[in-house]
Amino acid sequence: MKVCVLGATGATGQWVTKMLLDKGYEVTVYVRNPKKITLTHSALHIVHGELTDKARLVKVFLNQDAVMSCLGSSTMKKSNQLETMAIAIGSAMKASGVERILYMATAGIEDEFTGIFKIFIRMILGNVIDDHRKAAQYYQSNGFVYTILRPLQLKDGEPNGSYQEALVGLPKSRKAVSRSNVAKLMIKALEDERYLNTSVSVSE
Numbered sequence: 001m002k003v004c005v006l007g008a009t010g011a012t013g014q015w016v017t018k019m020l021l022d023k024g025y026e027v028t029v030y031v032r033n034p035k036k037i038t039l040t041h042s043a044l045h046i047v048h049g050e051l052t053d054k055a056r057l058v059k060v061f062l063n064q065d066a067v068m069s070c071l072g073s074s075t076m077k078k079s080n081q082l083e084t085m086a087i088a089i090g091s092a093m094k095a096s097g098v099e100r101i102l103y104m105a106t107a108g109i110e111d112e113f114t115g116i117f118k119i120f121i122r123m124i125l126g127n128v129i130d131d132h133r134k135a136a137q138y139y140q141s142n143g144f145v146y147t148i149l150r151p152l153q154l155k156d157g158e159p160n161g162s163y164q165e166a167l168v169g170l171p172k173s174r175k176a177v178s179r180s181n182v183a184k185l186m187i188k189a190l191e192d193e194r195y196l197n198t199s200v201s202v203s204e
């Protein structure tokens with residue numbers, strides 16, 4: 001199976017790339033900073049390019065079975081960076097015939113938090129949450145076969161598989177989750193058809 005990872009130079013994207021390769025996938029990473037990829041593997045293809053280069057992106061997506069996005073944005077201010085990237089990616093997916101997208105967003109995009117916690121989270125992360133929501137909604141409403149990941153706060157750590165998930169709302173624990181466990185769940189969602197067209201929150 002061939003998978004294209006976007007955001008592969010990031011903290012979660014590196015885990016996703018490594019775990020896919022360990023499981024025998026053929027992985028293409030499309031990155032703007034190829035020097036940041038330190039991993040070498042015979043099944044890893046590194047393509048240098050910008051997400052704004054549609055022709056290049058279409059070429060990269062041709063014959064891929066799925067796209068996995070762990071992209072982030074560069075600002076906490078009001079922005080449509082994530083939505084703009086989603087539209088560019090989605091449009092190249094349409095042009096190359098790829099339907100399956102796994103999109104790492106954030107908890108909060110479905111208004112899952114309540115009370116004082118919601119006010120606190122929105123004060124700090126409201127703009128990023130709103131941008132992720134628009135990106136997720138783009139994939140959800142334009143004919144893609146999607147899985148949206150909604151992790152709570154991220155932390156570093158090894159993938160121990162000890163996480164909780166919730167398809168509606170938030171998991172009970174509401175604790176920070178390691179990026180490696182998010183990566184593990186993303187790959188589980190890639191392989192398990194029960195995650196098709198779902199939006200799953202994850203915490204530890």
Ligand SMILES: NC(=O)c1ccc[n+]([C@@H]2O[C@H](COP(=O)([O-])OP(=O)(O)OC[C@H]3O[C@@H](n4cnc5c(N)ncnc54)[C@H](OP(=O)(O)O)[C@@H]3O)[C@@H](O)[C@H]2O)c1
Pocket residue numbers: 006007008009010011012013032033036050051070071072073074104105106107128150151152153154155179
């Ligand atoms: N921090 C938290 O507690 C938290 C909680 C829930 C969800 N999230 C979300 O989880 C996602 C992944 O987090 P992370 O910590 O793994 O991210 P990260 O380490 O910051 O990685 C972000 C990735 O996005 C890429 N990127 C950003 N803007 C780009 C652009 N314009 N064109 C191409 N690539 C671009 C970066 O590429 P370069 O290496 O080239 O810069 C990098 O590969 C983010 O969307 C974040 O909002 C975060």
